[in-house]
Amino acid sequence: MRPDPGEVLHFSEDPTITRFEPHVAATAQQPEAYVWAVDHARAPDYWFPRQCPRAMTWVEPTTSAEDRAWLGAERVHAIEFGWLRRIQTAHLYAYRFDAGAFRPIGDPPNAHVATEPVEPLGEPEPVGDLLALHEEAGIEVRLMTNLWPFWRRVVGSTLGFSGIRLRNAVPEPV
Numbered sequence: 001m002r003p004d005p006g007e008v009l010h011f012s013e014d015p016t017i018t019r020f021e022p023h024v025a026a027t028a029q030q031p032e033a034y035v036w037a038v039d040h041a042r043a044p045d046y047w048f049p050r051q052c053p054r055a056m057t058w059v060e061p062t063t064s065a066e067d068r069a070w071l072g073a074e075r076v077h078a079i080e081f082g083w084l085r086r087i088q089t090a091h092l093y094a095y096r097f098d099a100g101a102f103r104p105i106g107d108p109p110n111a112h113v114a115t116e117p118v119e120p121l122g123e124p125e126p127v128g129d130l131l132a133l134h135e136e137a138g139i140e141v142r143l144m145t146n147l148w149p150f151w152r153r154v155v156g157s158t159l160g161f162s163g164i165r166l167r168n169a170v171p172e173p174v
Contacts, residue, residue, distance in 0.1 A: 001043065001094050001127045008037035008102050008112045010095045011046040015124045017095065021117050027167075034113035037102055042110060044077070044139055045162055047130045049090040052083045053169035055151045057161040067157045073140040078150050080170055081143050087131065093124035110162065148172035 003009045010020065022033035038046060048054055058075040059068055079087065097120060102112035127133070134141050144150055147169045154161045 001047070001125070001133060002040045003038075003043065003096060003099070006099050007096050007121070008039055008099045009043055009046075010035070010037045010097065010120075011043075011050075011127065012093055012095065012124070013050055013091060015091075015093045015126075017120075017124070019117055019119050020095070020097075020114075022115055032113075032115070034105075034115060035102075035118050037097055037112045037114070039099070039112060044075075044134070044137055045164060047092070047127065047133045048077075048079070048164075049083070049086050049092065051165055051168050052079060052087065053147060053163075053165045053167070054079050055147045055154060055161070055163050055166070057154045057157075057159045060158070060160040062158055063160075064158045067159050070153075070157070071159060074138065076140045076142055077134065078142045078144055078147055080147055081145060082170070084143060090130060092127040092130065094127050095120040095124050097121060146170050146173055 020035040022035050024031065024033050045056060055078040057071060059071065097118055099112065101118050102114045105111050105113045131141060147166065151163060151166065
């Protein structure tokens with residue numbers, strides 16, 4: 001489930017949204033109100049239940065041979081065992097938007113934002129089997145008892161990475 005050219009997506013477990021209003025998220029690192037969406041490259045970051053903590057990493061052109069060998073795949077999404085059942089049973093929906101209403105945000109850009117209310121191009125689409133999406137995209141999903149050792153290794157590497165909802169992860173081992 002990825003956006004078509006000229007589109008961006010917003011993923012939600014709520015299939016009843018008809019209009020998206022800009023807001024400041026409780027976890028926001030910026031004071032501006034936005035409607036958030038993602039492009040083709042970042043859509044897989046959201047093939048999860050909203051609250052699921054995930055550590056994601058991928059090979060970049062600048063990734064060292066050592067880090068590439070350690071990862072053993074082009075892209076990996078790591079989750080905790082405790083979230084597996086939820087991922088298997090989640091009902092996730094994709095809302096499509098005209099990308100013209102959004103602008104990239106982040107350096108490098110990791111999302112797209114709108115500052116005005118936006119309405120989806122159509123009805124929300126069921127995303128389907130989240131693990132199957134990962135498999136079809138060639139993204140390895142790794143199950144871990146604790147994300148933190150993996151995350152610490154990734155952020156200290158030459159790999160590209162993103163962590164989402166890590167505050168919901170099992171506490172870091174001491």
